[in-house]
Amino acid sequence: xxxxxxxxxxxxxxxxxxxxxxxxxxxxxxxxxxxxxxxxxxxxxxxxxxxxxxxxxxxxxxxxxxxxxxxxxxxxxxxxxxxxxxxxxxxxxxxxxxxxxxxxxxxxx
Amino acid sequence: xxxxxxxxxxxxxxxxxxxxxxxxxxxxxxxxxxxxxxxxxxxxxxxxxxxxxxxxxxxxxxxxxxxxxxxxxxxxxxxxxxxxxxxxxxxxxxxxxxxxxxxxxxxxxxxxxxxxxxxxxxxxxxxx
Numbered sequence: 289x290x291x292x293x294x295x296x297x298x299x300x301x302x303x304x305x306x307x308x309x310x311x312x313x314x315x316x317x318x319x320x321x322x323x324x325x326x327x328x329x330x331x332x333x334x335x336x337x338x339x340x341x342x343x344x345x346x347x348x349x350x351x352x353x354x355x356x357x358x359x360x361x362x363x364x365x366x367x368x369x370x371x372x373x374x375x376x377x378x379x380x381x382x383x384x385x386x387x388x389x390x391x392x393x394x395x396x397x
Numbered sequence: 398x399x400x401x402x403x404x405x406x407x408x409x410x411x412x413x414x415x416x417x418x419x420x421x422x423x424x425x426x427x428x429x430x431x432x433x434x435x436x437x438x439x440x441x442x443x444x445x446x447x448x449x450x451x452x453x454x455x456x457x458x459x460x461x462x463x464x465x466x467x468x469x470x471x472x473x474x475x476x477x478x479x480x481x482x483x484x485x486x487x488x489x490x491x492x493x494x495x496x497x498x499x500x501x502x503x504x505x506x507x508x509x510x511x512x513x514x515x516x517x518x519x520x521x522x523x524x525x
Contacts, residue, residue, distance in 0.1 A: 320498055320509030325442075332491055332518055333434075333442060338511035339498045345513075376442055380495075380510040384455040386432065386444030 290314055292377055292389035300397040307364040309392045311377035316357045321381035324353055324362045327391075328373045336375075337362065364394075372396050399423035399514050401492050406519030413482050413523075419475040419492030419516055427470040430495035432512060433477050435488035435521075443488070446477065447495060460486075482523045489518040 291314040301307055311322070319340035325333040335344040337353035340360055350365040364371055374393050380386040405417040419431070433445040446456045446466040454466050465478040475492050493512035500506055 318506040318509060319503070320500055320506040322509070323511040325512075327442075332515040333512075334515070335511060335513050338496075338513075339500060339509060342498070378442075378444075378511075380444070380512075382508065382510075384447045384510070385457075386434070386447070386510070386512075388442040388444065391441045 289385070290317060290379055290387055292379060292387055294375075294377060294389035294392045296392060297390075298393045298395060300395050301367055302397045303367050303369055305367050307362075307367055307371070307394055309362040309364075309375055309394070311355075311360040311362070311389050313358045313360075313379060317360075317379045318381060319356050319360075321379045322353075322355070322360050323378045323380065325376045325378065326371075326373045327376065333376065367394075369396075399494070401494065401514055401516035403490060403492055403516040403519040406490065406521045408522045408524065409482055410525050411483060411523055414478070414480045415482065415521060417477040417479065417490055417492075417519055417521070419477075421473045421475065421494075424494065424514075425470075426468050426473050426475055430497070430510065431466075431468065431475045432493050432495050433466060433475075434491045434493055434512070434515075435486075436491070436518075437485070437488045440488075445490070448475070479521070482521075484523050487521060487523045489520050491518045492516045 322340040324337040377389040432447045494514040499508045
């Protein structure tokens, strides 16, 4: 079973700053399997990135994903007030095992 | 508009059963993969189950043998039958559409999946 570990657990930044969120897999993961989601309190998750680096429809270009193998990164180039939320990475391949990381909370400093 | 609406949650005693529904609009449930994901109070996301367009089903170990995913093509609705419920099944349950991703420039990476449309969720509380 692949375990995804996200770091840091909480990231405190100010609007306008750059955010770098990490997702590390316990074993190599195909980049096709890696997605990122954003979740705000009381809301369903929202797809941001799939295939490690492809932005979902309607996602601003300040969000970018990168990485391969065991290390993946979600970068938000300039934080907007609406970006403060919890972010999850997920690996979802075949046979199906849609494991999520434990999440990174991005909070306003 | 593509939309998913979950219903069927509620308070249920340990050992009881509950069936969740997820009504889809704007697309056909039978033509794509569909998943259930849950989130315990204050916790992260947990993948629960998937049903393929061909009908194959898969489950997380935590629910295998107790939960059954299915769909009714005539109603364009996804279901999750939950039996032998435990306190640890208490969560918000989301249904989601699953799409396949394949990078033709890097075929060695194989095909992956991601959830592009989510419902708002339905809350299941297992307690006596």
